[in-house]
Amino acid sequence: MRLSRYFLPVLKETPSEAQIASHRLMLRAGMIKQQSAGIYSWLPLGYRVLKRIEEIVHEEQQKAGHIPLLMPTLQSADLWRESGRYDAYGPEMLRMRDRHDRDMLFGPTNEEMITDIFRSHVSSYRDLPMTLYHIQWKFRDEVRPRFGVMRGREFLMKDGYNFDLTYDDAMHAYNRHLVSYLRTYERMGLQAIPMRAESGPIGGDDTHEFLVLAETGESEVFYDSEITDLKFGDRAIDYDDRAQCQAVLEEFTSRYARTDDTHKEAVFEERVPEERRRHARGIEVGQIFYFGTKYSEPMGATVVDPEGNRVPVHMGSHGIGVSRLLGAIIEANHDDKGIIWPEGVTPFHVGIVNLKTGDEAADLACEQIYNAVTEAGLAPLYDDTDDRAGAKFATMDLIGLPWRITVGPRGLKNGVVELTSRRTGESEELPPEQAVTRLAQIYAGKL
Amino acid sequence: MRLSRYFLPVLKETPSEAQIASHRLMLRAGMIKQQSAGIYSWLPLGYRVLKRIEEIVHEEQQKAGHIPLLMPTLQSADLWRESGRYDAYGPEMLRMRDRHDRDMLFGPTNEEMITDIFRSHVSSYRDLPMTLYHIQWKFRDEVRPRFGVMRGREFLMKDGYNFDLTYDDAMHAYNRHLVSYLRTYERMGLQAIPMRAESGPIGGDDTHEFLVLAETGESEVFYDSEITDLKFGDRAIDYDDRAQCQAVLEEFTSRYARTDDTHKEAVFEERVPEERRRHARGIEVGQIFYFGTKYSEPMGATVVDPEGNRVPVHMGSHGIGVSRLLGAIIEANHDDKGIIWPEGVTPFHVGIVNLKTGDEAADLACEQIYNAVTEAGLAPLYDDTDDRAGAKFATMDLIGLPWRITVGPRGLKNGVVELTSRRTGESEELPPEQAVTRLAQIYAGKL
CATH class of the missing domain: 3.30.930.10 (Bira Bifunctional Protein; Domain 2)
Structure with missing residues (x-):
């Protein structure tokens, strides 16, 4: 799913009626x-x-x-x-x-x-x-x-x-x-x-x-x-x-x-x-x-x-x-x-964050990852909007997808993207294909 | 699904309240x-x-x-x-x-x-x-x-x-x-x-x-x-x-x-x-x-x-x-x-009728077909009850599964089972493996 075509009305403020x-x-x-x-x-x-x-x-x-x-x-x-x-x-x-x-x-x-x-x-x-x-x-x-x-x-x-x-x-x-x-x-x-x-x-x-x-x-x-x-x-x-x-x-x-x-x-x-x-x-x-x-x-x-x-x-x-x-x-x-969804119930298996929507290399890499993730039988949520990076991270953290792939022009120059665990916050730099393979391993037996 | 473990309360009589x-x-x-x-x-x-x-x-x-x-x-x-x-x-x-x-x-x-x-x-x-x-x-x-x-x-x-x-x-x-x-x-x-x-x-x-x-x-x-x-x-x-x-x-x-x-x-x-x-x-x-x-x-x-x-x-x-x-x-x-279900919506993809439940060869062949059909990604309904053959056929016809595999001791002696189309009524004798392969072909693109 591309975020630009999705309906994800996140709220900035904490609703006052909610106690828990x-x-x-x-x-x-x-x-x-x-x-x-x-x-x-x-x-x-x-x-x-x-x-x-x-x-x-x-x-x-x-x-x-x-x-x-x-x-x-x-x-x-x-x-x-x-x-x-x-x-x-x-x-x-x-x-x-x-x-x-x-x-x-x-x-x-x-x-x-x-x-x-x-x-x-x-x-x-x-x-x-x-x-x-x-x-x-x-x-x-x-x-x-x-x-x-x-x-x-x-x-x-x-x-x-x-x-x-x-x-x-x-x-x-x-x-x-x-x-x-x-x-x-x-x-x-x-x-x-x-x-x-x-x-x-x-x-x-x-x-x-x-x-x-x-x-x-x-x-x-x-x-x-x-x-x-x-x-x-x-x-x-x-x-x-x-x-x-x-x-x-x-x-x-x-x-x-x-x-x-x-x-x-x-x-x-x-x-x-x-x-x-x-x-x-x-x-x-x-x-x-x-x-x-x-x-x-x-x-x-x-x-x-x-x-x-x-x-x-x-x-x-x-x-x-x-x-x-x-x-x-x-x-x-x-x-x-x-939220931090357990892998068994997460609404999307991975969030893809494009750090610079409009950058040719970043857009292309995101599309390729999107397709590879989909072909691996997983559901990605791709933030393809032109929001700034901080806002994109905040949304991904809020909605709690267990894994995030971050794609930016700088990393791509070195041939890598970042795979981040929502639960631990730990990140790892990997070539895009390996990031997808890693995800497929993580979700094996959990779908 | 094995019929002996299912809940399929078919009625013999036509309910009077139903007009169509x-x-x-x-x-x-x-x-x-x-x-x-x-x-x-x-x-x-x-x-x-x-x-x-x-x-x-x-x-x-x-x-x-x-x-x-x-x-x-x-x-x-x-x-x-x-x-x-x-x-x-x-x-x-x-x-x-x-x-x-x-x-x-x-x-x-x-x-x-x-x-x-x-x-x-x-x-x-x-x-x-x-x-x-x-x-x-x-x-x-x-x-x-x-x-x-x-x-x-x-x-x-x-x-x-x-x-x-x-x-x-x-x-x-x-x-x-x-x-x-x-x-x-x-x-x-x-x-x-x-x-x-x-x-x-x-x-x-x-x-x-x-x-x-x-x-x-x-x-x-x-x-x-x-x-x-x-x-x-x-x-x-x-x-x-x-x-x-x-x-x-x-x-x-x-x-x-x-x-x-x-x-x-x-x-x-x-x-x-x-x-x-x-x-x-x-x-x-x-x-x-x-x-x-x-x-x-x-x-x-x-x-x-x-x-x-x-x-x-x-x-x-x-x-x-x-x-x-x-x-x-x-x-x-x-x-x-x-009923005659179109393949796209049928509740089970094939009915398996055991003509002689209790016969060792027939039971074994049915089990093998059941497993092979399941492994092919299809859902079989296996009539493993000890009803007589006529009653089994009548139930299968009534519930309208588009295909039926009939397994009996006589056919098995010749190495064949029968694959029958509910719509045309036409039957074909085939070795069990081929019957399953044929089914997989029929349903390709319809699941």
Whole structure:
């Protein structure tokens, strides 16, 4: 993308309404625009990151054998009356009437609808196990939406639902989700710690929240410091192997890690030596639940089991806050100049800065690098405007592309350009072709 | 994908509520499920096609230099009061109040919001031309939603908006859209004819609708039969070349082609020799508009022009009915056995039918073909169930994958499998490797 043809409305001033870094930086980097309280447009740069995050979530869910579909944003109130949640949900549910006076709502979650889909089409245990998921816009009418996309009203969520014959099968689905979530967050450059949680309005007994440590997090967290050494890494996983998935769950959840909702100081002190006890703040980026037959029973989602009995299925639901993740990633990855995108989610892989637009050699070299980067399967953002160099650097630092190639007449005389890491600030002079090769190596396995 | 692990709830019976082929077939093939009148869930197979159509639309828009972003589904009523459309829009607009009693609506279109984004961030002619688009769910509260996704209430639309300094610039944007739409529809295996149209509630002087001829279409159309010989094909196009884009517009719109809204029998008879006059029905799959300063003036979307004057921008809006396209494609591509997907949009590229699941040689050959197809970058759907052969064929025919590889013990003894075209019904016996090579050739350039 050439900046002269892009729409990147960066702001010089820090917007006064933004209280936390990610909100401020998303506004300043021209990623979002507030349309109403807690409702945002995703401007081109923000939209690219959002899509990238969606892509990673899809890929990891499908590796785990989960099947994508798409449910609508609007739901009929009748479905929610069946489960008893229509009256129980409270003022966070956005309700409306259509022109024929039917009660509708903007879905805050989809347990009822997916259960309806299941009961309409599945009737035998032979069709199990099954996990269906979608990534769709939700609405929760928060009293006080704040922190930008971190606590918006209209937000994008991945929500998945497992249907299983037995408790054990459902717990395997639970474990599969835990593993896939660990992988998902790590690909985004995040460490998200599974913590024991309470279930809230979804219901459920077994549940873990995934929290990213950040000073601006809304949740208070208490954990054993050993946990932050755990990495899923690139180990192989066979999602059909129950023991393997269970082992990952145990590895990542056996140490003490709880939010203030479930924290018990006495247990903490008993189980964790003082020097490893940590008290911090965290951002919730996902949650997994097992809730058994809470919806399948009242809604009649049953299957015929091998003995010929009709039994309600065991279910769970599992969510990732897709739009909120942008905020969490930025909270964990920024400095006073701006965002620092992890390579896995960056909107463009490299920024190309032409120090002297109009200089024949510089323009030509930039074009060649632009084409070579593109041919290497990477997306460059080329600042081909005639802004001064300082302004170009400031924009690149603000929008946080992990790598920058700086091209100027002086360097070109010596046959080199500069490759700079946004994270370390370190630069290296290289011939243009080598800079592109280096980039391709950096991104190998991260696309 | 292995069918035994997929969720493909095909129906044996023809649902009684479905009046037209596409609706019937989408229900029978397990592509959609109605959740409320005109509101559908996209089951896994339908979702795959929907995503594929989105992808094609994105690719062609971006080739034309148009920039993707994403606006929210919910909008504030205040924006629509500024343009004067809040009261004018009528009962098709779904209105609601949030918990703070603010008037909101589910966006039926986005002229106001995009104009708001533009005026907030752009103030110089130097930033023009600019075309922004998104693909987002819309809601129009039709009195009588029908024909499945063809006339749903919650529907997916690509809507793009151009911002230009002059009328001429805006007409070039108009032409770019026309060209990109021709390419988009052709990639989906559709012939969509641009026809002169009336503008309706969007407003505007210049406007064309794109119609796919189909007996079940809602619109009456009148056209010169020469039009159906026109193909955009794989000719090169430079979207910056005004003359080239204008020439395409002239080529595709100079012949008589109108819907009943704009049809004038006297003009038709005068301009088209009788033997070329056609009267048929069509499905509207897109529309392009130029509407000048209709929104920029009341909403203050102005730029400073080269002479230093502040002038309202010239705008247009351009839509493709993404979800409705599935219906249109099926209306134009089916037979009495089911759907026949064009290669460009098929949910899976090939179906693999194992005639004797459990037979060692057949199972092994299927696995090998499955892996080879996947490695060739294609998506197979492998029927690995123990249904009888007839039922497997019927399902494959119903869901309409363009190619099928049939694997059975008898053929394998002779070292061959069968490659069958869904469209022609013709089969060919080939060694398994050659069948995969043939498939790769068929799909080259269509992915």
